[in-house]
Amino acid sequence: METADDAEITEAASRPAVVDSPAPDDRRVVREAIKDGSGTAMATDPPVKRGLPLAYEGSYYEIDWNATGTEPGTAFAVGVDLNGTAPADETVWFEELSERDRRLLGDLLTATSEREPRLSPGPEIAIPEEYTIAETNESVLLSGEYSAVRYNGTVYPFVLEERREVTLTRYRYTVSRVADSTNSYAQQLRDEHLFRLSGLSEGERSVMNEAIDGVYYAEDTDDKSFRSIMDQFSAESAIEADSYGGTWLVRYDGKVYTADLSYGGFNRSERPVAG
Structure with missing residues (x-):
């Protein structure tokens, strides 16, 4: 992120x-x-x-x-x-x-x-x-x-x-x-795609915080915190996405982020993605 x-x-x-x-x-x-x-x-x-x-x-x-x-x-x-x-x-x-x-x-x-x-x-x-x-x-x-x-x-x-x-x-x-213009397009994107993550558990916040200016890797498919974040992202309208990952616009702790999420190796069944 x-x-x-x-x-x-x-x-x-x-x-x-x-x-x-x-x-x-x-x-x-x-x-x-x-x-x-x-x-x-x-x-x-x-x-x-x-x-x-x-x-x-x-x-x-x-x-x-x-x-x-x-x-x-x-x-x-x-x-x-x-x-x-x-x-x-x-x-x-x-x-x-x-x-x-x-x-x-x-x-x-x-x-x-x-x-x-x-x-x-x-x-x-x-x-x-x-x-x-x-x-x-x-x-x-x-x-x-x-x-x-x-x-x-x-x-x-x-x-x-x-x-x-x-x-x-x-x-x-x-x-x-x-x-x-860049400003008008950015506003369109915020109107259409920006969503807010809040009320996260300690484990979910750990996933998000590690991903900021870095990368969080799920080491195995038993990572419940990653799975929860994955489910929340894939339910929202993505800037661009397929069944295995994509790019989202998210507000977290008062800041706006672009977030790249890949879950093809974590969850191999195709997932419905909004947007």
């Missing part, structure tokens, strides 16, 4: 809409939906799952999607070697890549070039990717003609693995604004 102000409450109940990653397309569709009202992505699975609201530039958004069609595509993995070499005739300039190749490799090379090169041979990092047929036909990476790319004056060998034909689904994403 951690004491929580507005910023910490909303952080526990949201996901970032923009992430720094070698694979930027997983969140690109969300940024499009927030700015334009909707966005589309082609993938074998939804690139961004439903779940906690997304935080973007101080506001918070619920996300949803529906499938609108399918088309064939290509799945593969690309890896980059930071300290490898390649023949000149197998090296292509970054600027000669297709637009989709540049978007993929640009972020990957930026991320990998900032790492300390390893002495062992082979790619330092590899990521999976999916292209539509049009992107496949335009791709220089997938043409088989080159094994390295020259980027900002440095040659980076790359390898392609696990190439296969797949069926891509077109996902249309839409968003709705949940709150336009």
Whole structure:
């Protein structure tokens, strides 16, 4: 359990809409939906799952999607070697890549070039990717003609693995604004999820006090105090939870906490969870 102000409450109940990653397309569709009202992505699975609201530039958004069609595509993995070499005739300039190749490799090379090169041979990092047929036909990476790319004056060998034909689904994403500020979202969360623990036994208070700024572990399933706390939490509306644990917002001894509770190993039967 951690004491929580507005910023910490909303952080526990949201996901970032923009992430720094070698694979930027997983969140690109969300940024499009927030700015334009909707966005589309082609993938074998939804690139961004439903779940906690997304935080973007101080506001918070619920996300949803529906499938609108399918088309064939290509799945593969690309890896980059930071300290490898390649023949000149197998090296292509970054600027000669297709637009989709540049978007993929640009972020990957930026991320990998900032790492300390390893002495062992082979790619330092590899990521999976999916292209539509049009992107496949335009791709220089997938043409088989080159094994390295020259980027900002440095040659980076790359390898392609696990190439296969797949069926891509077109996902249309839409968003709705949940709150336009951290304070207003935190207040919503308090109104919907905050509950109070009081009148606890000495054993129950021991569980709670040990969990504050730390962790309480139930050593065995005969821990009646932990079981009582577990039952009280799982009966309340959680910020996010499944049958084996979750995150709650609780007031205890006059302070507000975010509390992470995991009871999958303690109670293996599925439990009803509110919220």
